[in-house]
Amino acid sequence: MGESLSFVQHFEIWLRAYLILSLFSFLYRDNVFYKLSEHIFAGLSAGYYVGLIWQTVIIQQLVNPMVDNGHWWLVFPGILGVLMFTRLIPKWSWVSRVSLAFVIGNTAGIYIISSLHGLIFPQVASTILSLDTGNGFAGTLLALLVVVGVISTLIYFYFSKEHTGLLGATARVGIWFIMIAFGAHFGYTVMGRISLLIGRAEFLYYEWGGSLSQIF
Amino acid sequence: MTDPLFYVFYSVTHYSLNSSGKTFLLALGFCLYFSFFSFAQSPDSLNQHPPILTLIGDDTLDIDEGDTLIIAVSSIDLDGTIPLLTAENLMDSAAFIDSLNGQGCLVFAPGFEQEGNYEILLIASDGVTADSVTVAITVNDITVFRTSRIAVLVFMLIFSGAVLLYTNWAKKGKTLFVRRIPGIDAVEEAVGRATEMGKPVLFIPGISDIDDIETIAGLAILGRVARITAQYDTPLYVPVRYPMILAAGQEVVEQAYLEVGRHDAYDKDTVRYVAGEQFAFTATVNGMMMRDKPAANIYMGAFFAESLLLAETGNAAGSIQIAGTARPEQLPFFIAACDYTLMGEELYAASSYLSHEPLLLGGLKGQDFVKVILVAVIILGVILMSFDIGGWFKHLFVVP
Numbered sequence: 332m333g334e335s336l337s338f339v340q341h342f343e344i345w346l347r348a349y350l351i352l353s354l355f356s357f358l359y360r361d362n363v364f365y366k367l368s369e370h371i372f373a374g375l376s377a378g379y380y381v382g383l384i385w386q387t388v389i390i391q392q393l394v395n396p397m398v399d400n401g402h403w404w405l406v407f408p409g410i411l412g413v414l415m416f417t418r419l420i421p422k423w424s425w426v427s428r429v430s431l432a433f434v435i436g437n438t439a440g441i442y443i444i445s446s447l448h449g450l451i452f453p454q455v456a457s458t459i460l461s462l463d464t465g466n467g468f469a470g471t472l473l474a475l476l477v478v479v480g481v482i483s484t485l486i487y488f489y490f491s492k493e494h495t496g497l498l499g500a501t502a503r504v505g506i507w508f509i510m511i512a513f514g515a516h517f518g519y520t521v522m523g524r525i526s527l528l529i530g531r532a533e534f535l536y537y538e539w540g541g542s543l544s545q546i547f
Numbered sequence: 548m549t550d551p552l553f554y555v556f557y558s559v560t561h562y563s564l565n566s567s568g569k570t571f572l573l574a575l576g577f578c579l580y581f582s583f584f585s586f587a588q589s590p591d592s593l594n595q596h597p598p599i600l601t602l603i604g605d606d607t608l609d610i611d612e613g614d615t616l617i618i619a620v621s622s623i624d625l626d627g628t629i630p631l632l633t634a635e636n637l638m639d640s641a642a643f644i645d646s647l648n649g650q651g652c653l654v655f656a657p658g659f660e661q662e663g664n665y666e667i668l669l670i671a672s673d674g675v676t677a678d679s680v681t682v683a684i685t686v687n688d689i690t691v692f693r694t695s696r697i698a699v700l701v702f703m704l705i706f707s708g709a710v711l712l713y714t715n716w717a718k719k720g721k722t723l724f725v726r727r728i729p730g731i732d733a734v735e736e737a738v739g740r741a742t743e744m745g746k747p748v749l750f751i752p753g754i755s756d757i758d759d760i761e762t763i764a765g766l767a768i769l770g771r772v773a774r775i776t777a778q779y780d781t782p783l784y785v786p787v788r789y790p791m792i793l794a795a796g797q798e799v800v801e802q803a804y805l806e807v808g809r810h811d812a813y814d815k816d817t818v819r820y821v822a823g824e825q826f827a828f829t830a831t832v833n834g835m836m837m838r839d840k841p842a843a844n845i846y847m848g849a850f851f852a853e854s855l856l857l858a859e860t861g862n863a864a865g866s867i868q869i870a871g872t873a874r875p876e877q878l879p880f881f882i883a884a885c886d887y888t889l890m891g892e893e894l895y896a897a898s899s900y901l902s903h904e905p906l907l908l909g910g911l912k913g914q915d916f917v918k919v920i921l922v923a924v925i926i927l928g929v930i931l932m933s934f935d936i937g938g939w940f941k942h943l944f945v946v947p
Contacts, residue, residue: 354830357833357837360837361834361837361838365830365834366834368830369827369830369831369833369834372822372824372826372827372830372831373821373822373824373827373828373830373831374822375824375827376822376823376824376827376828377820377822377823377827379823379824380823380824382647383646383647383823386645386647387644387645387646387647391642391643391644391645392642392644396642400637400639402639415790415791415794418794418797427794428798431757431791431794431795431798434757434758434791435757435763435795437758438757438758438759438760438763439760439763442760443703443706444699444703447699447702447703447706448696448699448946451702451921452698452699452702452944452945452946453944453946455921455924455925455928455944456941456944456945458925458928458929459924459925459928459929459932459937459940459941459944460929460932461929461932461933461935461937462929462932462933463933463935478925478929481925482922482925482926485918485921485922486918486922488891488892488893488918489915489918489919490725490726490728490896490900490911490915491723491724491725491726491912491915492724492726493726494726509890512875513875513878513879513882514879516875516876516878516879517879517880517883519876520876520877520879520880524852524855
């Protein structure tokens with residue numbers, strides 16, 4: 332950090348460092364610094380999201396299309412949104428269930444199609460492999476591994492019969508596949524988290540340290 | 548009212564509602580600082596560089612009628628301000644969303660009469676200077692009925708038929724067997740433990756909004772948990788991240804208290820809105836865990852990077868923990884830090900297992916029926932492919 336920092340820049344760096352360190356202090360125990368940072372964080376995010384939703388949903392997706400493009404039919408989802416405010420009036424709060432029912436019902440319906448289309452079918456297509464791959468024993472073994480892994484995992488999630496006998500043995504193979512996959516995910520995610528930690532440590536060392544060296 | 552004023556108002560309101568400590572003035576000071584800082588960065592005083600707008604992906608795109616196209620853009624301003632993103636020449640069925648953090652996305656879902664060529668101008672502006680990119684989109688004409696997706700329709704009909712059939716059987720009183728899932732039985736045990744200890748139960752229905760099926764499954768399980776806490780008169784805390792979940796959660800919990808005849812014991816603040824931001828929510832819930840020391844923490848729904856933070860804190864607080872999510876990347880953390888974990892579809896099965904309602908049982912049995920068909924399809928496909936005659940069969944499941 333070669334160039335001289337202004338007062339505002341110093342203040343901002345110190346504020347960020349304070350918030351980082353006070354959040355890290357939770358590793359020791361709950362304390363007043365953590366509580367203060369927690370409430371600032373929660374309060375600011377609540378306020379930020381009001382602004383965000385107002386701008387990106389109410390203005391950009393409701394008001395602008397209705398006013399600028401004449402999409403008058405958007406008044407119906409608008410009404411569903413307004414109905415949610417009936418929760419503030421105990422006598423009429425049941426009306427908000429209309430909006431809730433609409434969203435929950437739609438979600439379930441859309442999810443079925445998107446799951447079939449986006450998850451299940453691609454998985455099935457990727458699992459239908461030839462065991463005669465032309466790549467020798469290793470190729471056949473790899474294809475077999477994929478097929479056995481998918482089938483045994485599917486059987487683990489079969490709830491209509493007790494997992495005993497052949498079904499139980501296959502389900503146990505499935506749980507092995509699942510656990511190996513989780514192990515890989517675990518390692519992958521931990522590496523990601525460590526890089527986040529390194530990012531914060533770098534900030535404290537370079538930026539906060541730079542500010543410290545300029546001040547003192 | 549400009550956004551910074553919103554932030555001040557809601558920050559202070561949130562703080563004053565959630566705390567009555569001496570640090571209130573400090574929090575107010577920080578909030579005012581942020582707001583002042585937002586105002587202070589006026590374009591005139593700071594603007595030296597124009598913003599830079601980057602299109603993530605190609606600027607020439609093809610799409611079929613009926614499909615959905617999402618184009619992401621990212622912008623930066625070397626002066627430190629966040630550019631405002633807008634779009635011009637938007638056609639019907641297109642919307643541009645500015646996330647107000649320099650990122651934005653164009654969503655275009657052309658209808659079946661929108662064949663043609665379109666050009667959209669995307670603009671990033673800091674109020675004084677601007678940058679723009681043009682995206683050319685060609686919408687291809689297609690017929691309304693997509694024969695390439697016939698397999699989806701067939702499976703959809705099979706699934707729907709199976710669900711209806713099983714639901715009908717369940718309604719007629721036929722016993723539909725569902726195997727025992729260990730994590731589900733642990734829920735009642737955990738609430739019983741909380742009752743004995745005189746401590747609350749913390750239930751988190753995930754951090755996704757209500758348009759996530761995992762959240763809906765979590766709310767279904769919340770209903771069952773609330774019934775038990777109502778029966779035992781055990782305090783229940785349900786922190787949520789979205790207003791819609793707040794409303795739905797309150798309905799579910801109130802209904803549960805009504806069903807067991809304890810409506811008088813129902814407290815509307817059982818389900819409470821905490822924060823909209825992921826890690827602000829996590830920080831607050833972590834604080835609740837350490838201060839209230841719930842005897843049982845139940846996590847059921849969609850979780851993301853906060854999963855281990857929550858589960859580790861709950862573990863440190865000495866709570867019994869039961870988790871359920873369908874996110875494979877988060878399950879390892881729950882498995883490591885919780886006493887019981889419902890993996891993937893077990894979360895969805897849990898709600899029907901607990902309730903034994905015909906409709907939910909029918910759904911679960913219908914899914915099992917489809918799984919059997921899928922296993923058969925895979926085995927048949929592998930045999931056909933191995934004899935080099937299965938290309939057409941595999942192609943049935945390749946959905947464009």
